[in-house]
Amino acid sequence: MSSDFETEPGNQPGMEAGAFRDADDRISPLWLERLRAFLGARRAEDVALVMEPLHISDVGDVLEYLDHDERVALVRLLGDQFDYSALTEVDESIRLELMEALPNAEIARGVAALDSDDAVAILEDLEEADQNEILSALPTFERLSLKRSLDFPEDSAGRRMQTDFIAIPPFWTVGQMIDYMRSQRDLPDEFYQIYVVDAGYTVLGTLPLDRVLRSQRATRIEAIMNTNLVLVDASEDQEEAARTFERYDLVEVGVVDESGRLVGVLTIDDMVDVITEEADEDIKLLAGVGDEDLSDTTVDTVRSRVPWLVVNLVAAVLVSLVIGLFGATIDQMVELAVLMPIVASMGGNAGAQTMTVTVRAIAMRELEGSRLKRLIRREMIVGFINGVIFAILIGIVTWLRYSDPQLGIVIALAMITNMIVAGTTGILIPLTLNKFKADPAIASAVFVTTITDVVGFFAFLGIAGLWFGLF
Amino acid sequence: MSSDFETEPGNQPGMEAGAFRDADDRISPLWLERLRAFLGARRAEDVALVMEPLHISDVGDVLEYLDHDERVALVRLLGDQFDYSALTEVDESIRLELMEALPNAEIARGVAALDSDDAVAILEDLEEADQNEILSALPTFERLSLKRSLDFPEDSAGRRMQTDFIAIPPFWTVGQMIDYMRSQRDLPDEFYQIYVVDAGYTVLGTLPLDRVLRSQRATRIEAIMNTNLVLVDASEDQEEAARTFERYDLVEVGVVDESGRLVGVLTIDDMVDVITEEADEDIKLLAGVGDEDLSDTTVDTVRSRVPWLVVNLVAAVLVSLVIGLFGATIDQMVELAVLMPIVASMGGNAGAQTMTVTVRAIAMRELEGSRLKRLIRREMIVGFINGVIFAILIGIVTWLRYSDPQLGIVIALAMITNMIVAGTTGILIPLTLNKFKADPAIASAVFVTTITDVVGFFAFLGIAGLWFGLF
Numbered sequence: 001m002s003s004d005f006e007t008e009p010g011n012q013p014g015m016e017a018g019a020f021r022d023a024d025d026r027i028s029p030l031w032l033e034r035l036r037a038f039l040g041a042r043r044a045e046d047v048a049l050v051m052e053p054l055h056i057s058d059v060g061d062v063l064e065y066l067d068h069d070e071r072v073a074l075v076r077l078l079g080d081q082f083d084y085s086a087l088t089e090v091d092e093s094i095r096l097e098l099m100e101a102l103p104n105a106e107i108a109r110g111v112a113a114l115d116s117d118d119a120v121a122i123l124e125d126l127e128e129a130d131q132n133e134i135l136s137a138l139p140t141f142e143r144l145s146l147k148r149s150l151d152f153p154e155d156s157a158g159r160r161m162q163t164d165f166i167a168i169p170p171f172w173t174v175g176q177m178i179d180y181m182r183s184q185r186d187l188p189d190e191f192y193q194i195y196v197v198d199a200g201y202t203v204l205g206t207l208p209l210d211r212v213l214r215s216q217r218a219t220r221i222e223a224i225m226n227t228n229l230v231l232v233d234a235s236e237d238q239e240e241a242a243r244t245f246e247r248y249d250l251v252e253v254g255v256v257d258e259s260g261r262l263v264g265v266l267t268i269d270d271m272v273d274v275i276t277e278e279a280d281e282d283i284k285l286l287a288g289v290g291d292e293d294l295s296d297t298t299v300d301t302v303r304s305r306v307p308w309l310v311v312n313l314v315a316a317v318l319v320s321l322v323i324g325l326f327g328a329t330i331d332q333m334v335e336l337a338v339l340m341p342i343v344a345s346m347g348g349n350a351g352a353q354t355m356t357v358t359v360r361a362i363a364m365r366e367l368e369g370s371r372l373k374r375l376i377r378r379e380m381i382v383g384f385i386n387g388v389i390f391a392i393l394i395g396i397v398t399w400l401r402y403s404d405p406q407l408g409i410v411i412a413l414a415m416i417t418n419m420i421v422a423g424t425t426g427i428l429i430p431l432t433l434n435k436f437k438a439d440p441a442i443a444s445a446v447f448v449t450t451i452t453d454v455v456g457f458f459a460f461l462g463i464a465g466l467w468f469g470l471f
Numbered sequence: 472m473s474s475d476f477e478t479e480p481g482n483q484p485g486m487e488a489g490a491f492r493d494a495d496d497r498i499s500p501l502w503l504e505r506l507r508a509f510l511g512a513r514r515a516e517d518v519a520l521v522m523e524p525l526h527i528s529d530v531g532d533v534l535e536y537l538d539h540d541e542r543v544a545l546v547r548l549l550g551d552q553f554d555y556s557a558l559t560e561v562d563e564s565i566r567l568e569l570m571e572a573l574p575n576a577e578i579a580r581g582v583a584a585l586d587s588d589d590a591v592a593i594l595e596d597l598e599e600a601d602q603n604e605i606l607s608a609l610p611t612f613e614r615l616s617l618k619r620s621l622d623f624p625e626d627s628a629g630r631r632m633q634t635d636f637i638a639i640p641p642f643w644t645v646g647q648m649i650d651y652m653r654s655q656r657d658l659p660d661e662f663y664q665i666y667v668v669d670a671g672y673t674v675l676g677t678l679p680l681d682r683v684l685r686s687q688r689a690t691r692i693e694a695i696m697n698t699n700l701v702l703v704d705a706s707e708d709q710e711e712a713a714r715t716f717e718r719y720d721l722v723e724v725g726v727v728d729e730s731g732r733l734v735g736v737l738t739i740d741d742m743v744d745v746i747t748e749e750a751d752e753d754i755k756l757l758a759g760v761g762d763e764d765l766s767d768t769t770v771d772t773v774r775s776r777v778p779w780l781v782v783n784l785v786a787a788v789l790v791s792l793v794i795g796l797f798g799a800t801i802d803q804m805v806e807l808a809v810l811m812p813i814v815a816s817m818g819g820n821a822g823a824q825t826m827t828v829t830v831r832a833i834a835m836r837e838l839e840g841s842r843l844k845r846l847i848r849r850e851m852i853v854g855f856i857n858g859v860i861f862a863i864l865i866g867i868v869t870w871l872r873y874s875d876p877q878l879g880i881v882i883a884l885a886m887i888t889n890m891i892v893a894g895t896t897g898i899l900i901p902l903t904l905n906k907f908k909a910d911p912a913i914a915s916a917v918f919v920t921t922i923t924d925v926v927g928f929f930a931f932l933g934i935a936g937l938w939f940g941l942f
Binding site for chain 2 (some may be wrong): 021024025027055057058064065121178180182187190191194208209210212213214215216245246247249250251254255262268269271273275276278279282283284286287288289292294295297301302305306308309310312313315316317319320323324327330332334335337338339340341343344346349350352353355356357360361364365366367368370373375378379382385389390393394397449453457462
């Protein structure tokens with residue numbers, strides 16, 4: 001393998017044969033080929049050796065690059081050395097496929113070693129029967145704490161939280177606390193603050209670790225704890241929780257149940273994933289793509305995209321019916337058929353611009369009283385100004401193309417009309433959908449383009465019919 | 472004011488008169504009205520009193536809700552109590568407007584109190600003359616460290632980094648380190664790890680704070696430090712740095728200069744902003760909206776959107792020229808003009824779906840050898856299957872509408888053609904743009920819709936002309 005390497009064009013100085021990532025920061029094909037050879041030959045020790053230095057997110061990447069049989073082989077050959085938290089780093093479809101191929105007892109052993117948030121992420125998508133079988137193979141304490149997390153609604157803070165945390169009473173000193181932590185064996189893997197609670201686990205304050213390290217041993221905890229509390233309800237949606245992190249620049253936050261007891265913590269790394277997913281979801285919904293992964297099968301992809309295309313077909317047929325009203329007009333002046341898509345297309349694009357700005361502003365909670373009024377006013381004026389600019393441009397182009405100033409005037413009037421409508425619907429449709437608690441990212445696009453198409457064709461053909469006396 | 476409150480419909484139990492946020496988590500109109508009254512009456516003490524409990528991100532929100540004169544009044548009335556880091560939480564246009572209205576000497580006083588990353592964020596957009604005047608009013612150490620950050624390219628890790636950090640030698644013990652930290656007055660505001668460096672400031676290891684708290688005082692630092700180093704180059708793009716945070720679930724990372732010396736640190740809160748901005752940018756670029764803020768003026772908005780609309784106009788005229796080739800065909804059969812937008816529109820939507828999935832996969836670095844080939848194959852098959860489904864649907868609809876099975880067959884054939892083209896261009900265009908180092912989010916949409924429009928009209932009118940012998 002290493003002799004092949006020197007002929008590889010992507011070879012970079014300083015890159016050794018067998019390096020995990022190549023110069024473009026992708027998993028090196030050579031590295032992957034070697035792993036595949038070890039997997040094929042069932043050489044467990046070599047597999048363990050090449051996988052050992054990888055971070056779990058890299059292990060996740062490797063799993064995504066392998067095919068099904070190789071993935072199963074990798075997990076089984078690694079045995080107890082396989083860290084199941086890598087499964088939180090792969091697409092849902094790959095995770096489910098892998099879980100199905102592995103015996104539940106093996107999964108239970110892997111899950112028992114995980115932090116509670118990772119364990120929940122792995123278990124939550126399983127069928128209930130499998131979930132129960134795995135849970136029943138876990139030690140009581142872990143089982144109960146996972147069950148409690150799984151009882152919270154999907155995508156809630158309670159589902160995402162880690163149930164291990166450090167809680168201490170307010171009357172301790174810094175020294176007592178440090179001694180306590182030095183003596184504990186089962187502290188959480190990583191933590192950034194300590195919770196100060198009363199006997200009923202109500203949070204009295206929080207203590208960032210850096211503050212502990214700045215304080216003298218004799219200092220009482222309650223004297224230095226942060227009492228300006230930011231907490232999250234376990235039943236709260238994870239997106240709300242993520243927004244709290246963003247707003248207050250948090251790294252960790254306590255999660256409380258309905259009676260105000262501290263039941264877990266959320267950390268920023270989980271929230272970064274939520275923020276990324278949320279933005280990704282908005283982008284895809286705006287384009288009519290649902291909850292889709294790159295690794296979805298062809299059939300799943302078709303199934304997820306067809307509904308949106310059906311809606312669009314209905315809209316397109318509707319638009320075509322509107323054009324049909326003007327069949328006789330077009331028949332008398334075929335240039336109209338040639339020019340009409342221009343007005344519709346410009347309206348569609350201008351509408352999409354305004355709509356996108358509005359959908360994002362709604363998603364980021366940036367619209368309120370005075371800002372909302374300001375945005376509506378601005379977008380209508382922008383629609384008018386753009387309408388005038390493009391009316392003049394297309395008017396001149398049409399006049400020159402057909403040597404007919406009147407046709408230029410007609411298309412210019414239709415353009416202004418449609419651009420103003422585009423600006424107005426681009427903002428009002430997402431706002432209306434939001435008012436009725438529909439996700440504006442899902443449905444706005446089809447409404448906006450249907451309206452700008454209908455108005456574009458209707459205005460152009462209608463004005464032309466009136467102007468040239470074709471009705 | 473509090474008597475008004477009881478009549479307010481949004482009133483929630485537990486919400487006190489004068490609460491900052493209402494039940495919808497927006498700034499309470501009553502609260503804002505009161506602040507405005509204080510600002511108008513120049514009641515500095517009352518202003519300070521209502522602003523005092525707010526987190527800086529809330530102060531940023533308040534600034535965005537006020538109008539220009541009120542903003543200036545707020546900053547000046549608060550004087551030294553105004554925390555300039557709130558300016559990092561507002562839109563760029565508001566920040567610049569405010570900085571212009573304030574004397575440079577006052578800004579310098581405010582900036583001097585900030586962490587270096589916040590100071591850079593505030594200074595970087597100013598004109599060079601103002602920047603230099605403010606810098607020259609700062610103490611030497613702050614001035615030099617800010618200058619160094621500002622010398623790094625825009626949007627680089629060096630610009631975003633915080634230059635305060637804790638670096639200790641490897642031969643210290645945990646006890647020595649804790650004593651050192653307890654004795655220091657000017658530690659960074661918040662920190663999550665400690666850097667272990669040699670005399671030349673080359674990083675030897677890192678030490679998360681939780682690991683310090685688990686260790687006995689006599690333990691030597693080098694025995695517990697983390698030597699599996701993840702560092703970021705100061706010249707690296709902030710988006711690359713953000714990806715490193717995401718990949719390795721980091722909270723803080725060291726930034727090194729070209730000679731490998733530790734020069735600063737990046738923390739996760741800055742990276743969350745980068746991640747959010749990046750996704751937001753992609754969404755907007757896909758819709759032809761540039762680097763735009765909600766608070767931009769009408770003129771700026773028009774200026775940012777017109778170029779995209781001009782490109783679209785050129786594309787639309789091109790499409791119209793293609794239709795023009797078939798003027799005589801349409802003239803003989805006006806139904807073609809009525810039906811033709813359906814084929815183009817369906818292709819445009821299917822193309823947008825594939826394109827969006829591809830653009831996001833490129834942005835998230837998810838495409839490589841085998842996955843890429845898989846995606847191309849999948850999208851082409853999806854295009855074919857959707858083509859067949861919608862060919863049958865529109866064929867039947869057209870047949871019924873015009874009682875003409877032949878017209879149904881023609882539109883069905885055009886639909887299959889255009890859906891396959893849509894799937895193919897939807898994936899190949901972003902990939903090609905990416906290959907030529909263009910941002911696929913910017914330009915893909917106009918290419919894809921132009922191609923699906925041209926192919927849609929050309930295929931439908933061309934097949935119809937051949938089928939019905941209209942040429």
